[in-house]
Amino acid sequence: MTASTPVPLIADLRSDTVTTPTPEMREAMAQAQVGDDVYGEDPTVNALQAEVARLTGHEAGLFMPSGSMTNQAAIAVHTRRGEEVICAEGSHIYEWELGMMAAFSGVVPRFVPAPLGVPAPEDVRRAVLRSPHQSPSGMISLENTHNKAGGTVIPLDVLAAIRAVADAEGLPLHLDGARVFNAATALNVPLHDITRHFGTVSVCLSKGLGAPVGSVLVGSRAHMKEAHRYRKMLGGGMRQAGILAAAALVALRDVPARLREDHRRTRQLAEALVNAGFDVDLAAVQTNIIYAALPDAQARVDAWAARGVRASALGHDRVRFVLHHQVSDEALEGAIAVLTA
Template sequence: MTDTLKVDLRSDTVTRPTPEMREAMANAVVGDDVYGEDPTVNELQDTLARMTGFEAGLFMPSGSMTNQVAIAVHTRRGEEVICAEGSHIYEWELGMMAAFSGVVPRFVPAPLGVPDAEQVRLAVRHSIHQSPTGLISLENTHNKAGGTVIPLEVMAQIRAVADAESLPLHLDGARVFNAAAALNVSIEDVCRPFHTVSICLSKGLGAPVGSVLLGSKDLMTRAHRYRKMLGGGMRQAGVLAAAALIALRDGPARLPDDHRRARQLAEALVNAGYAVNLASVQTNIVYAAVQGAQQKVDIWAGQGVLASALGPDAVRFVLHHQIDDEMLARAIQVLTA
């Protein structure tokens, strides 16, 4: 089966640039972004900062880099980062908080990806006998929990804890536009409680490359140094920012369809006998319990449907804007046969 006929549900990072994105990339006005002279990158940073209510933004190659730069900006070596169990900054970022910033995580329980503000407060450490807390970090949507959404009131409660403890609050918002769509609120509403937010443009929104870290002008000036240390100076990056601007303009309106299709897929899997926690299917991600997950994924791949085996008995499916209703129907036919 040719690549164009495959239904790729491994991740929302697999989308290809649209013709409009390719045209924008070809025509992008560029400069040296390390000097702050790429006008298209500057437009992207300023546009997203205005949308989210921050003073400034900084474009980087990946969400892992924006998260790790945020950790570096907020913390000092030997401190702890409070984060929800299963957080991407720990599970999928290769120990970089320890390797780069010299800090370690302290986990709090997070049923369906939602930590309790009181549990966060109890996790704060100020004693000279323990590693002090340097940062609180949340993830919205929470990938490993199933793309689940933290309600606005919970984020506000945790911001109150951060303020009371004089701590910064960071959001790993790789799919924060999905959270806003699920909550039916503005992106600014979701970002408001945080001192910094990392937003990935190459996941739900469909850009080919890039994430933006958002915060105050002072924090972004400091972040620029850490981006450079990590090799994130991309020079004439306007060719990438041009596509990201298209994704930012067009992507959010498409997200409810991704969520609808994820729910449709989840219910079809349940009806076929697979174990799916439907309470966790809140956005564009579906986790199913599948015995012999990798073998099953390999069989499905041979029939043109791609998914990700995450462990011996778990499979993840992610919906995105290049999966239409016809492709979803074909996937359901294969997966439930």
């Protein structure tokens, strides 16, 4: 193979956002009925919003380009400037959303410990501030599954207990549900058993579900009316967005049933890595994400890419692998052969 010959791709494990639309998604996109969504006139977007609201047990939904936007719109809805957002350490709303809670809403995070991504309800309660000498608590936000902890799942009893804290303290509770379908699959419960505990939920459609673009924020009709204004402020009005919503509806219909296989393959890869001497915490491998502690992470990732397997180096000594519905058993076997060679 010459230097100019492309390396055949065995598996792209950088993220579950790398999936491409399925033929069924592309057909739905081609046939989608559309209108101006900023005016609320796109029938396919309206159908998507209604379906996600139904699945999550909420009144209404609002389609946006990204999960970062839905999260930040929810923060803007629930808080006032100068308040704090109580969240688990390592939360996406802080780690990967570029300080937007401060830049857009004028609020700051108050972190609580979260072993394996699960904050203790008592720690959440202790984080609530009412002193006139400190920034007051404005809301509580959870992430399920918790990306940085390894795709870990918050148990239902913990969710219920944190909801009780939020109710007792009079605070809104938001869920960053970027991979909430993965959480429901791991817990073997309907989606609404998780999402019913929250006032607002961000549901990503382009990660585990494999749609090309978008997330839906769900909550009360009043909250979605306010969030619509923040979406407009953030530049999230997409006009004839039914083309994207059509693919998302197919993803909602077809992909959740495949997530269990993603989780099985993830566990298979994690165990193969451990057997090959990688430093992987198997207790954190609960859904479709694996983190491995590895010196010279970028050099190792570059070497694997040269052999057809893509992963993500996060910092100098951490590598992330993410499984998705377009990684087959055959591709996984090829990836394991490369990674453990």
